[in-house]
Amino acid sequence: RDGFPIISKAEVAKHKSAEAGGVWVTYDGGVYDITEFIASHPGGASRISMAAGGALEPFWKLYALHMKDEVLDILKTLRIGSLSLEDMAENKSNADKNSDDPYAKDPARHPFFIVNNPRPFNAEPPPELLLDAGFITPNDLYYVRNHLPVPDVDPDKYRLHVEVEGKGARCVQYSLADLKTKFPQVKVVTAIQCAGNRREDMTNVKPVKGLGWSCGAISNSEWTGVLLRDVLEHAGVNVNDPESSGIEHVQFEGLDRDLTTCYGSSIPAGMAVDPKGDVLLAFEMNGEPIPRDHGFPVRAVVPGVVGARNVKWLDKVIASKEESKNHWQQKDYKGFNSSTDWDTADFSKSPAIQQLPINSAILSPADGSSVSQYDDEVTVKGYAVAGGGRAVVRVDVSADGGETWTSAELKPTSQPLYRTWAWTLWEASLPVPKGKGEMKLVCKAVDAGYNSQPERPEPIWNIRGVLSNSWHRVGLKVED
């Protein structure tokens, strides 16, 4: 076709690096050898090598704006073949999924995700992509943490059930249109971070039970929805003093379930109704309907609070005296001291994790990468985030493993000091040490309560590997 030889997808897939005989990619039925292009475009353009051995299309979704035209022109000159019509058709379909599989209806995902578990799907964006995306994480790069198959919800039939327990108990149902029209709409930019973010630093100390998250189990985006406070008030809760009528917790239940349970959790009632807490029942993420993986059509967004309470595919909101009895509230997402093991852990004695401790990570440069000793400095970039609305007031960085420190430049979030939900991106330039052969980068952040991060993971190690927030370290080779 088009006068080029037919090359199979399988053959293309073998060409992922110069060593493997070249870097090949496909685009719109054409096969291209981009080995030379990558070699001559270090930096930004080399991101394209993430598509090595496969289709370029998903790459455009991310980089369309600033790279597509430029690269398409060059690509024309690099064509070496065409895909067969069958291979093109296969590229377009996902038909190889088994229909008995409870995960068969899970949505398509970004091919660049680092997949920590395929079923249920758990994946984080590669650090350099999280960084390139900037302050707002695009929907298709946003980390995914699912415990069960993704429910398939018909938005027209969808009803949110709000149950109020106690005297005059009642249940009020809201359609999506009710939520959108009965209450003022609010936009909130917040980070959501999994309790297991950066778990790998704990796993490196001693194995834990949990998925192997690196530093990408966090994302930051803008949510549109209505205040949980307004909906609870409409459903009959005294939102100015819920405790006086016996309401101490607000529970959330998701539509994702298996034979025995649904996903659920709860937050303290005071948090749910705080007029400055910005807790949302959200229906949009970055200006679009929430994607299926992130809770379509409605999810709870609880700023400043651990990811686990931000319940997706919201089925029920229950204002109650009791905390949620759900497994993920009672038997998971709790902390223990580092000497507690599975035999001695008493989950009833540890409170459920809600607000998160201060945390930060270096997203670039990558651990193990190299700098030249002739470079004057290295630019280090990353994020920092605190729980409970506390702003990040400082990020300290070190190039010598923590002996000496400088403060990074923080990108303003434009949120108030004690109502900061978004993450803070930061950047610092550090001089390359001469004659040492290595550069030991470290970062640690300080929040508005002057809380900082612990130096080492060992004293905060715990059986589930949650709340891993020790100094983040990245080692660089300094080359002659």
Ligand code: MTE
């Ligand atoms: N809500 C439901 N219904 N089911 C889930 O599995 N996972 C929770 C939370 N809400 C979960 C859920 C956890 S542990 C996290 S960290 C966040 O959703 C992840 O949200 P995300 O997948 O949109 O990044």
Ligand code: MO
């Ligand atoms: Mo999580």
